[in-house]
Amino acid sequence: MIDIQNLGMSYPMEAGELDVLVDVNITIADGETVAIVGPSGSGKTTLLILLAGLEKPGQGSIVLDGTDITRLDGDTLADIRRDSLGIIFQSFHLVPSLTALGNVSLPLEIAGRGGARARAREMLARVGLADRESHYPAQLSGGEQQRVAIARALVHAPRLVLADEPTGNLDLHTGAKIIDTLFGLNEETGSTMVLVTHDNEIARRCRRVFQLRDGRLVEDGDNALPG
């Protein structure tokens, strides 16, 4: 489903080019859950940004369902995110001007699909927020906001879910519940999931785990779920 070949990314710095990703190669099959772990500054987020088509890599290719997304224009990339991707941010990034229901139905409405609100209501009920659908993000707690964000990322049953430190802004107890919700729903939708985390406990719940060190990606079979 995802085939990344020779992916490289560097940023210009005063002292010269800073290599963030170096020759990354990985193939992820449909329905797999993949954790990317590594210290701060190792390039985890950059990899996620490139997978989401939000920036262009320096070199290499990212082939998603047979299409090299590194060669697409902004609008086509937006369409791919709309139809095939769900993104969960560490800081939730809900649209403050929309209610919980409005936020969850966004991906369906952007795609112009019918029955968006009904489906969004269903999804909100699945994350336990049926009674908060008319609340704005500012009226929700951090945990509730992240549950809305998960519902939003999965409501259109995307082929690929990208999750960036989904519990990073939450306390331990709330974080554990959120992860349960995320993995539970993902299993139901059968989406492929790439999850960036610091937390080895969370990484261990994934089928495959990769370590990013100095821009290089290495598979860590010991910490993955037993095959």
Add this chain to the structure above:
Amino acid sequence: MRFLAELAWRDLRASGRSLWVFCACLVLGVTLVAGTGGLYRLINAGLLADTRVLLGGDLEVESEEPLPDRALAWMRERGDVSLVTEVDTMLGTTGDEFLRVELQAMDSLYPLYGNLVLGPDLPLAEATASADGRWGAALDAALAERLGLEVGEDIHVGELTMRVRALVLEQPDRALSADWRGAPVLVSDAALAASGLLQAGSVADYDYRVRTALPAEEWQQAFHAAFPDEAWEVRTFEDRSRRIAERLDQLASGLLIIGFSTLFIGGLGVFNSIQAYLQGKLKTMATLRALGLRNRRLAAVYLLQVAILSGGASVVGAAIGTALALAGAGIIAAEVPLATNLASLVAPALVAAGFGLVTAYAFALPAIGRALAVEPASLFRGGFGRAARPPAGWWLAALACAALIVSLVLLALPDTAFGGGFLLTVGLLLLLLDLVVRGIRRAARRLDDHPWLERRFALRLAVANLHRPGTPLRAALLSLGSALTLLVACTLVVAALLRTINNTIPAESPALVLYDIADRQLADVVAAIEASPGPARVETTPLVRSRIVAINGRALDELPHLDSEQRRDASQDDYDLSYSAGNIDDVSLAAGDWWHEDSVDSPRLALEDYEAGQLDLAVGDVITFGIAGDTLEATVDAIFSQKGIQTRFWFEGIVSDGALEGLVSRHVGAAYMDDAAALAAQRRVGAIAPNVITVRTAALLASARDILGKAAAGLAVVAGVSLLASLLVLISVMAAGRTRQVYDATVLHSLGTRMAVIRRSLHLEYLLLALVTSAFAVLLGSAVALPLLNLRLRLPSDDLLWLGAVTALAVSGLSLWLGARYLLRRLRLRPAVLLRGAN
């Protein structure tokens, strides 16, 4: 404290130009308040400094006939008496141009107060004496310039050819209305007598000015007591002061209200701009608090910054306003005697600056309170500084400032009733606005879930932005909405007046209107007009001046329901009576019916509604009029309304045909022809009947257009300043909302929304705002303008609403479209920051 002041100053300097809207809004508001307040003070000081000079005496006794010797003897025992005889007539030039003027013949005591300055510097008696076979005349300088006349040239007045011997450079009692009612031409008593203008039936005013050591009121009472049966009008200089002061107070209050409104609208800009500024300072605040700076000292830093900014802006606004007041006074000084006294401008400038400071604090305090209520911990956790409610203390302080503003408005406005009305209107407006905003938000919220919006994603986003928390709806309605309201009201009034002028075309209205045709001249004047080569039609009707002596058979002083003022007004007021003459003045009936002329057995009367209201008269009442020693008794059959500003003759009563038989000495008339023929007819009438006043409609319309053009320009400036202030507020709203818009757009783009859809949604959001704002402005603007037009000016204008709507839509659409363009140009999205920012 020194540390705090330095910190405040350094922090402010580092903030660059982020607070320019704060300053600009205050400068605009303070400028208008200082400018109008200063101008009012200057005019007030100029006009009210010595109204004895403006009136020409301590008192003035006015009569249409010379006073009898016994009255003059009584007056001369109690002071100096100077007589000015005034006659309205036409002045003709050797080039056959005719213009309405006011002839004034003065005796040797004139002026009792002030100085008359002629150029060349001659005594008045010498300038108006007969020499070289010509009587002399001193011409008002403005009139001479208008007609292109110079000293030494000849003019025609009545039956005389006179010579201009001097120009009047300064006349202490020159009427404020001289420029449109007839400029003064000073002649001698003998010349006036020789002009043939003073004959039986002529309209002349005999003004006896009195200089007395007695208090004017006491003199007036003694005069009324000595001559209780006479209807001579007596005015004191204090009456005049009171009347001028009332008018001035109303005018100044109106102008100041516009200033206060602008300051109020600007206050919203202050609030938005300081809120956006403080939002950017949240991290600095959190850092300072984390470093141990107490809340109270931190508050002092930002309160000091407000003091520095609002102090500076208020001083600049007050200075500009004062300069504008001086410039305005310079323009007005050409018409009205004004002494420019810089000291009198200090108080209005200080008051305006005070208003600026208090307004800034009233609007800034809640924003500072809210910023200080944000917990520093939440900032360090990377939150967005979620808005908190400011503590009660801050609200109370803001309310105290608001109360201070209310008291200052009431103190500063010369007309307290006006001030109270203004505050009440603002209160009602805010209440109405709140209801409208709630209604729109509720409707938008309901629409949010509507199936119709299901596949209209951009529109759904735009609708959502109308009801989300922190929507700019209220600020946009209040700022742009109030400025547009003013604009719509001005547009409707100006358009209605312009339409009236443009519709007054010779085919439907007379090309020439004639006043003061003596009975003996009637046939000749009609013949002179009908001698026109083209088609010409003349209609004339008698005009008889009368006074009411009794109502329903009882003398005025026997009528218990009238108070003394009503009695005096009724007995001293002139009532112009005429025949219907085919409804020559186009009046409309408000009550009762017209009589059938051929079946009338006793005199019937239609009375003007205003006069009927003054004396509580109704259909069926019988009125006895006194007319030059005779009486006429007529029954009220109808009450009529004047057409308004198009009324030409302004009859107070229309009687059945024949009722004025034997009482008629003057006529008025209207001639229908083209303007070129009217000009020729005017010359022919001027040659055979120089006392007859002729007004060409075309000339009248030209001067009306000129006046309206100036008024429209003035209104445009006022509405423009108000609009500018509101645009600044909008800019501040957009600046405050820009971060949010960019953030929303970034999230949407990262979720797969194309940029074109984001742009469309932004345009739709602003279009919805423009529609709502325009609807608000049209409703409120027409609620202000239409009653004024329908009831006061009597110009039904409901059909002009479309013009108000188009104006509001065009201006709000353009303003908001520019805003959307501005925002879109800055909408460079980098969705990757959403991921990067979190890590």
